[in-house]
Each structure stands twice: as C-alpha cells, then as structure tokens.
Amino acid sequence: MKRKIWTAILTGVLCLSMLAACGKQDSKEQSGKEVTESSSGDVTIRVMSCGAGTWDTAFPKMMEEYEKQNPGIHVEVEFYQQEQLFEAIEVVLGSKSDEFDIIMVDVPMVAGYANRGYLLPLDDYFTEDEKNEYVDSARNAGTWDGKFYAPAMNNSAQLLWYNTAYLKEAGFEIPSGRLDKRLSFEEVLDMAEKTQKVVDPDGTKGVAGFMLEQVSRAYQVLELPNSMGAPSIGEDGLNVEGVIDSAEWIQAMNVYRNLFETGVSTRGTTNDETGDNFLAGKIVFMIAGTWTDANAKEAGFSDYGYALCPYFEGHEDQVGTPTGSWHCGVSSYSSHPKEAADFIKYFTLGEGTSWVDEVGDVPATKAGVNKILTEGTDDVMKLAAYEAENTAVARPVTPAYTEYETAMNTMFEDIRNGAPVESSIQNTITQLNTAFAKYKEN
Known part of the structure; x- marks a missing residue:
C-alpha cells in the first residue's frame, strides 16, 4: 500500500x-x-x-x-x-x-x-x-x-490523518479539514490517548493513539524540533553542535520519547508498516503524506479524515512540516x-x-x-x-546528508526505544563531528 x-x-x-x-x-x-x-x-x-x-x-x-x-x-x-x-x-x-x-x-x-x-x-x-x-x-x-x-x-507534503470511526466512538468531534483550523499537538495527543483507551482499553487490538508514518526517519521526525522553531543543522551545513542540543531539540525529543514510553505510539512498528496499519484500523491519528488518500481509496478504507499538521502550544507560528x-x-x-x-x-x-x-x-x-x-x-x-x-x-542541505541521516535515524530509533535524550544527542554530535570533518578539509 x-x-x-x-x-x-x-x-x-x-x-x-x-x-x-x-x-x-x-x-x-x-x-x-x-x-x-x-x-x-x-x-x-x-x-x-x-x-x-x-x-x-x-x-x-x-x-x-x-x-x-x-x-x-x-x-x-x-x-x-x-x-x-x-x-x-x-x-x-x-x-x-x-x-x-x-x-x-x-x-x-x-x-x-x-x-x-x-x-x-x-x-x-x-x-x-x-x-x-x-x-x-x-x-x-x-x-x-x-x-x-x-x-x-x-x-x-504531510497532513494529519485520523480514524473517524474511532473518534466518534470516543465521543470526539471530527477535526476540521479547513485551512483556518489547525489543532495543537497537545490537543491531538489528548484525543489520541483518550480514544485509544476507549477503543482498545486492554491493548489487545494493538491500536496506537498517534504515529508518525515514517516513525524513525529524519524526513518526518524532524517535524518535531522544526515545529518548535529549531533548525535541523547549522547554517554551513556541516555542524550540529549547538543545534540539536538546544533546549527546543531536547524538548522535542522528550515529546518523541514519551510517545512510546506512555504507549500512545507503539514500539516495534517499522517505517514501512505504519501506513498499512492505519488502513487496517490500528491507528487513531497519523501524520503522513498525501499518498495516504489514494492508498485508502485503493484499499477500500473509508473511515478516515485529514487536517493540517498540528502546532505546539507556544509555537503557533513556527509549524515546520516535512517536504x-x-x-x-x-x-x-x-x-x-x-x-x-x-x-x-x-x-x-x-x-x-x-x-x-x-x-x-x-x-x-x-x-x-x-x-x-x-x-x-x-x-x-x-x-x-x-x-x-x-x-x-526541507531536509538539511548538506553534502554529508547520507552520514547525517544515518546518524539521526539511529538516534531516533534509540530514543523511541527508551534511550535517554541528552546522552543520545551528545553521542550523535560526536559521531557527526567526525563525519563532517572530511568535508571541512576539502
């Protein structure tokens, strides 16, 4: 799909x-x-x-x-x-x-x-x-x-997708798909957690409340710090120190980690499985690409709706969506x-x-x-x-993007599996400092 x-x-x-x-x-x-x-x-x-x-x-x-x-x-x-x-x-x-x-x-x-x-x-x-x-x-x-x-x-472009049947079952109003109606992450996660408890109270159905479709890839996870106004890399394209260890990045990565710690997002799901899980009724809210619409129609799945990607409270004018x-x-x-x-x-x-x-x-x-x-x-x-x-x-503009993405994806995987945020970030900075050095020498 x-x-x-x-x-x-x-x-x-x-x-x-x-x-x-x-x-x-x-x-x-x-x-x-x-x-x-x-x-x-x-x-x-x-x-x-x-x-x-x-x-x-x-x-x-x-x-x-x-x-x-x-x-x-x-x-x-x-x-x-x-x-x-x-x-x-x-x-x-x-x-x-x-x-x-x-x-x-x-x-x-x-x-x-x-x-x-x-x-x-x-x-x-x-x-x-x-x-x-x-x-x-x-x-x-x-x-x-x-x-x-x-x-x-x-x-x-990415949108917020949701299971309309689950939201109705939990008694929530269906989010608007209008351009002037953008929910906050806080609102979405509150609805996600409460709906998850209604439709899958004992967890036997394996329903996630909220998922990023590309659950641990830079393309999509970068939306979290970007939506707090934080850049993904230094201006020269060859530095992350003082960037991904900023207060905004640490806050965003703690939000990301807590999604899995609380069970609102499920561990063990691969990047390639998430979209299919949404179409199988295993996800309440998902941030994913526009192709989700065509995939849903092809699969005969009709219990879905879409809205603009959410913002973080206090960062209403800093929404940063993957592109x-x-x-x-x-x-x-x-x-x-x-x-x-x-x-x-x-x-x-x-x-x-x-x-x-x-x-x-x-x-x-x-x-x-x-x-x-x-x-x-x-x-x-x-x-x-x-x-x-x-x-x-856009994703970082850097000649070292392959090294950047590999290191960041590893960090995201570690954090979603419970690794401490700040030490994971520091390890990634050390790794990327070494990777960037060869480009700075040329």
Missing part, C-alpha cells in the same frame, strides 16, 4: 550501459574528437530517472510533446528502482561518463552531488525570476554554496548541457509540468500551488498545497 516503485530495466542493463559508456569514452580519447550529435544532426538527451508510480506513463507523453515543439531534439529515459538509481548515479557520474545528460536527484542528495562535481550549476540557464518560480523550500533545497544546481520537479521530493540536474559530463537545461525548464516550469497534475503529486512551483489554492476545494491537495507554501521545511 506504499507508493509503488516501478522497474523498467532488467538485471544487467546497467552493466551493459556502463560498458557502452566506457566504449564511447575510449573512442573519444583515441580519436580526440567529441561526438555530441547523431549522424543526422539531431541531439539526443538521455535521462536517468527513478520510476515511481505512474511516472513511466506520464513522462513519455510529456517528452513526446516536447519533441514536437523542439524538432531535432530527442529525449530518452531509463527508469530505475530508487536504490538502483543511487547506485547507478555513483557508477555513471563517478566514472565521469557522458552516457546520461540529466539525472533525477532525491532532494537531500543535491548538495552531496554538487560537492562531488556531479552536477552542473544552472545559474547560466535559469534567470533569477525563473528560479523564484519554485516554492521557497524547493528552491533552497536545490541550491548549494550559493549556486542553483537542481530545480524541483515535484514536491511532497521535498525529486529534483533534477544536468550532469557535469553531459555533451548537451544547454539542451538538457532547456528540457528541465520545460518539464519543471513550462507546459511539461502537467505531468505533476496527472500523477497527483504536490506541485513544486508557486503557480502550481496557487492554482490549487484558488481553484480547489478544501480537499487533500488544497491542504497539501497550503503546507507546501507556508510551513514546509
């Missing part, structure tokens, strides 16, 4: 493409000439993409229309499973191959790829006005060290950077953005968000668009 990952390549294709790439490079080195066009004079732009959900049907239609408008330009795409894509990018760009012109980039990897020289800065191809067409969180997440590397192709999805960049080794940048502009800012509507993703552009806010009703996408424009906080 999760967002489905589609694979468009068979085992071995990656190896074959690498051999082809190596062969192409060798022939160039031997001849001393750079081959950038086919014999007919046409240019082919090759795209390395994650193949999530219905992208495999939406992308080809969008590319076909682009080719009609740009005679002589051909666009080819290869879809990979998400983990395969990460591996393929390291192989292709780590070897400086020109096999692909465009790569799809999971947003927290932008800074790392830029730092390693994989991505070409796009400031020469995008004007300031064009860069400002993306929502602020998306533009900032695609920027590293003052340079714009990766425009956002879509976005994500970010896929960006795209031009390979530093592309033979066609101008054409690749033009295609990226088409499908992230131009007519090509229609694919976002087709697959039901949250837009990454201000125009796309504004269209939903002005034309839509108070449905899932309208609330998501509002959060994307007003409360979205």
Whole structure:
C-alpha cells in the first residue's frame, strides 16, 4: 500500500550501459574528437530517472510533446528502482561518463552531488525570476554554496490523518479539514490517548493513539524540533553542535520519547508498516503524506479524515512540516548541457509540468500551488498545497546528508526505544563531528 516503485530495466542493463559508456569514452580519447550529435544532426538527451508510480506513463507523453515543439531534439529515459538509481548515479557520474545528460536527484542528495562535481550549476540557464518560480523550500533545497544546481520537479507534503470511526466512538468531534483550523499537538495527543483507551482499553487490538508514518526517519521526525522553531543543522551545513542540543531539540525529543514510553505510539512498528496499519484500523491519528488518500481509496478504507499538521502550544507560528521530493540536474559530463537545461525548464516550469497534475503529486512551483489554492476545494491537495507554501521545511542541505541521516535515524530509533535524550544527542554530535570533518578539509 506504499507508493509503488516501478522497474523498467532488467538485471544487467546497467552493466551493459556502463560498458557502452566506457566504449564511447575510449573512442573519444583515441580519436580526440567529441561526438555530441547523431549522424543526422539531431541531439539526443538521455535521462536517468527513478520510476515511481505512474511516472513511466506520464513522462513519455510529456517528452513526446516536447519533441514536437523542439524538432531535432530527442529525449530518452531509463527508469530505475530508487536504490538502483543511487547506485547507478555513483557508477555513471563517478566514472565521469557522458552516457546520461540529466539525472533525477532525491532532494537531500543535491548538495552531496554538487560537492562531488556531479552536477552542473544552472545559474547560466535559469534567470533569477525563473528560479523564484519554485516554492521557497524547493528552491533552497536545490541550491548549494550559493549556486542553483537542481530545480524541483515535484514536491511532497504531510497532513494529519485520523480514524473517524474511532473518534466518534470516543465521543470526539471530527477535526476540521479547513485551512483556518489547525489543532495543537497537545490537543491531538489528548484525543489520541483518550480514544485509544476507549477503543482498545486492554491493548489487545494493538491500536496506537498517534504515529508518525515514517516513525524513525529524519524526513518526518524532524517535524518535531522544526515545529518548535529549531533548525535541523547549522547554517554551513556541516555542524550540529549547538543545534540539536538546544533546549527546543531536547524538548522535542522528550515529546518523541514519551510517545512510546506512555504507549500512545507503539514500539516495534517499522517505517514501512505504519501506513498499512492505519488502513487496517490500528491507528487513531497519523501524520503522513498525501499518498495516504489514494492508498485508502485503493484499499477500500473509508473511515478516515485529514487536517493540517498540528502546532505546539507556544509555537503557533513556527509549524515546520516535512517536504521535498525529486529534483533534477544536468550532469557535469553531459555533451548537451544547454539542451538538457532547456528540457528541465520545460518539464519543471513550462507546459511539461502537467505531468505533476496527472500523477497527483504536490506541485513544486508557486503557480502550481496557487492554482490549487484558488481553484480547489478544501480537499487533500488544497491542504497539501497550503503546507507546501507556508510551513514546509526541507531536509538539511548538506553534502554529508547520507552520514547525517544515518546518524539521526539511529538516534531516533534509540530514543523511541527508551534511550535517554541528552546522552543520545551528545553521542550523535560526536559521531557527526567526525563525519563532517572530511568535508571541512576539502
């Protein structure tokens, strides 16, 4: 019931493409000439993409229309499973191959790829006005060290989901799904605990009162300190000391720990099980992505509603909701950077953005968000668009995101399993100081 990952390549294709790439490079080195066009004079732009959900049907239609408008330009795409894509990018760009012109980039990897020289800065191809067409969180997440590397192709947003049948059974009024009605965390947790006691008094049904869908992943847990006004990392992207040991972070992590200590949230549930548990009637409240709506409809589950993500009392104006999805960049080794940048502009800012509507993703552009806010009703996408424009906080922009996420996810797991908050934070700071050092030396 999760967002489905589609694979468009068979085992071995990656190896074959690498051999082809190596062969192409060798022939160039031997001849001393750079081959950038086919014999007919046409240019082919090759795209390395994650193949999530219905992208495999939406992308080809969008590319076909682009080719009609740009005679002589051909666009080819290869879809990979998400983990395969990460591996393929390291192989292709780590070897400086020109096999692909465009790569799809999971947003927290932008800074790392830029730092390693994989991505070409796009400031020469995008004007300031064009860069400002993306929502602020998306533009900032695609920027590293003052340079714009990766425009956002879509976005994500989180909402508060709840089991309407359970709330009615416990005698609570169903929360409003309006833009001007935001509950506090304190209200939500009070309702969650009381409802849990009514619908599962002896705990035999295994009903959780409140869960984060990605229960111990940075993408979602960072919402707690972010919603207390605390950043996730230092301004330079390479420091957490004085950041995650702040009073706000300690308070947020104690809230997180207490969820499991009190049994309002259940231990032992994995990040990949939570969404299914909600659809199985095992959760009263859950913070999760907009895909929950489609998953519920597909599963035939109708006892649910949704509202804006909650705020902490005393931090009403500091709500920080998880956001970010896929960006795209031009390979530093592309033979066609101008054409690749033009295609990226088409499908992230131009007519090509229609694919976002087709697959039901949250837009990454201000125009796309504004269209939903002005034309839509108070449905899932309208609330998501509002959060994307007003409360979205991207994951840390750092070249060391892999190390950051690994250390933080371990800390979250430890804390939810009962480890003391402050010592867990200090251990994480020590670990990340070591990880960050190598980046500061470069």
